[in-house]
Amino acid sequence: MSSHDEIISPPSTCRPARYLRPYVNQTAGPELRNVLGQTLKYMTRQLRQELLAEVSTDTNECNQAIDLWIARLNTIKSGLASFPMVIEGGEANTTTQSPATAPPADGTNQAQHASPSEETITACLERDGYQCILTGRKLSNGSDSKVVPIIPFVFANHPRCRDLAFWKMLEMFYGTEAIDTLFAGLLDRVNSLENLIALDDSIHARLNSGWLTLTPETATRDPIPVINNYRGGYWLNLGYPQGLRLSEHIQSIKGLNAGEVRTLYPRSRIAIECHKAMPNQPPTLPLPSYFALRVFVLTLKNLCAYQLPRHHALAPPGAFLTPGPITPSHYWNEYPTYSPTLDSTSADPILAASAILQALADAGALERSP
Known part of the structure; x- marks a missing residue:
């Protein structure tokens, strides 16, 4: 008997129809249940309807539907974990997945773009006035650490990157066709001025860690x-x-007179503009959609990891508006996340509660609790 058979039995003819989501919740562990609860409302309408559909009376068909959803939730978990970087052994890596470095499946010898050219780096610095786009501090040429991608190169430096969990995850929120178009555009622009910005080292580190979010807006704050x-x-x-x-x-100090300094409080805005157009070329600004993508993914990541309050909710991806200026919160200081070994799946509610309380005590959360 499979694990599903212990949970699911074909509904009897006299019993009202049941929906798929409760069965998925019963099968998923605490972490995946949280992923489902935090992301469902942002998924495509088709996926939401599928999860709320009636359960088939065929046990095998029902089990297959549950397995498919568990796989989807694991894809979301992996996709979020891979962006913008994963910390392993104390070293930062942009992703743990490797399809980008594998040869093309068709045997062609298509070149991979590991980093922008020196000409592109210089063009980016010229466009941004040889200064950090946020702090206004002066930057020198000759170091690509000053010019960084909005969407990391590893996510689109080869056509096979489309198979990464990151892009498969995004399909669940925007649909396959939209993500195909987004990926194709990024594949051509990943090392271009449209995906590059000039930042000083301290801001680059904050952006990559998810500590800082940059939400693109029109002049009217849309x-x-x-x-x-x-x-x-x-x-x-x-x-x-x-x-x-x-x-x-x-x-x-951006845009200020000598000796003046401006504090960038939450919801402060920075204008993105071209300081110097290239000769015989129109000004090429970084695409705001790439900033919007970062905000959407990092906010979902924080929602799933720390279960932010309701006022941090996102606008549905299908709507006109993308997430507003949502600030990632370090909730682990107040509500620590637990490893799977600390999440009790015991059927005894007293034992389950005891395990959770012990985890809170070990993390020191009970001492700070009201």
Whole structure:
């Protein structure tokens, strides 16, 4: 007898129809249940309807539907974990997956773009005025660490990157066709000016860690969505971790007179514009949709990891608006996340509660609890 057979039995003819989601919840562990609860409302309408459909009376068919959803939830978990970087053994890596480095399946010898050319780096610095786009601090040429991608190269440096869990995850929120189009565009632009920005080292580290969010907006403060054809100048709305001390806010001299400094408080906005157009070329700004994609993924990641309050909710991806300036919060200080070994699956509610309380006590959360 399979694990599903212990949970599911074909509904009797006299019993009302049941829905798929409760069965998925029963089969999934605590972590995947949380992923489902936090992301379902942002999924495509087709997936939401599928999960709320009536359960088939055929046990095998029902088990297959459950297995498919468990696989989907694991894809979301893996996709979120891989962006923007995974920390392994104390070293930062952009992803743990390797299809991008494998040869093309068709045997062709298509070149991979590991990093932008020196010409592109120089063009980016010229466009951004040889200064960090947020702090306004001057940057020198000759180091590509000053010019960084909005979407990391590893996610689109080869056609086979389309098979990464990151992109499979996004299909569940935007649909396959939209993600195919988004990926194809990024594949051509991953090392171009449209995916590059100039940042000083401290800001680069904060952005890659998810500590800082940059939500693209129009001049009228309308968020620019991930799937869009928007062109032209725009603004970046800054989001910080909740509870950040004033002294930790970014200080900027961009656009100010000598000796002046501006504190970038939460919801401060930075204009994105071209300081110097290339000769005989139109100004090429970083695409706001790439910033919007970062905000969407990092916010989902925080929702799943720390179960943020309701006021941090996202706008559905299918709507015109993308997530607003949501600040990633370091909730692990108050509500620690637990490893699977600490999540009790015991049928005895007293034993389950005891395991959770012990985990809280070990993390020191009970001492800070009201």
